[in-house]
Amino acid sequence: MSRRARVSPAEAGLPDGGARRRTPGLRREEVAVLAGVGASWYQWLEQGRDISVSPQVLDSVARVLKLSGAERRHLYLLAGLNPPPPEAEPDRQDMYEGLRRLIDTWMPYPAHIMDAYYNCVLYNDAAAAVLGMRPDITQNCVVDFFTDPLYRSRSKSWERNARTVVAQFRAASSARPDDEGFQALLAQLTEASPEFAAMWAERDIEDAGQIRKELEHPLVGLLVVESTAMRVPARPDLTVVLHTPLDEANTAAKLEWLASPEGRRGAMYPVAG
The missing domain is CATH 3.30.450.180 (Beta-Lactamase)
Structure with missing residues (x-):
């Protein structure tokens, strides 16, 4: 949730419509669409429910949320998966x-x-x-x-x-x-x-x-x-x-x-x- 709040619609390639948003950053539904996953599944992911996750899906979420290499590996660990090898940050x-x-x-x-x-x-x-x-x-x-x-x-x-x-x-x-x-x-x-x-x-x-x-x-x-x-x-x-x-x-x-x-x-x- 904290990382979702840091990404603006414009940074994610979405139009903001010019209206004020009640949610800072991206909405859950927007992250789900951009990552190619269901909205309910993404909500369960944020809530830490016992759901099935794959490295490919986590990589999609990490891409949308613009996670750093360290944050991406941390996401893997939270999901109970083996993290990817460390890479040098740009x-x-x-x-x-x-x-x-x-x-x-x-x-x-x-x-x-x-x-x-x-x-x-x-x-x-x-x-x-x-x-x-x-x-x-x-x-x-x-x-x-x-x-x-x-x-x-x-x-x-x-x-x-x-x-x-x-x-x-x-x-x-x-x-x-x-x-x-x-x-x-x-x-x-x-x-x-x-x-x-x-x-x-x-x-x-x-x-x-x-x-x-x-x-x-x-x-x-x-x-x-x-x-x-x-x-x-x-x-x-x-x-x-x-x-x-x-x-x-x-x-x-x-x-x-x-x-x-x-x-x-x-x-x-x-x-x-």
Whole structure:
């Protein structure tokens, strides 16, 4: 009822007739006609009666009431249905400046942001210095994990983490089985890496979370970090990955040195590995 009251007849494409209306916004009968449902059924829906509802009908009601993605998912939950996958709201598409500030504030620790297909859309200077993120690789975190020789040479935990990476990728792709983007990425990975193909055939599945990474950096030696993957509610198509130094190998101090002017100068000179 509250959302119905917020939609004017003009916004719904109806003539208002110029007369004063006793009901703010749309009448129940108008919502029913626009959504293609019976007036009595729609009244029962608003009253929360025990009636049969379908996702298609709820989507029609959500369209007429101009519900946001969050409101549409809430409507599904109220009706006892599984909500649709979250989608980025049109007015939240431009969040890159704020997300850039977030990962830059995480310095001197590595941080990057991935889209739904694991493409790296933003990364900070520490991610470049430690993880080897750079313009001349595919910029896809799964593809580069298996095919980038620089990252492979630095990762002492590669063998242990590879199956976790594949299992988490399967969980993400399984949630969108008909997505052509995931299908194309899977074909690319299978062709590019026999190791990925073998692990994919094992059919392990795991939710994204935390991964311990051990890296041998050419300037400072061993680094031990914990990567944490976090979703952005307003941008469910993006994942922020923050790397936190663990209390091993003096990692925090080494990362601080790499981000210092002295460390940056040292990184200007090529070192094997």
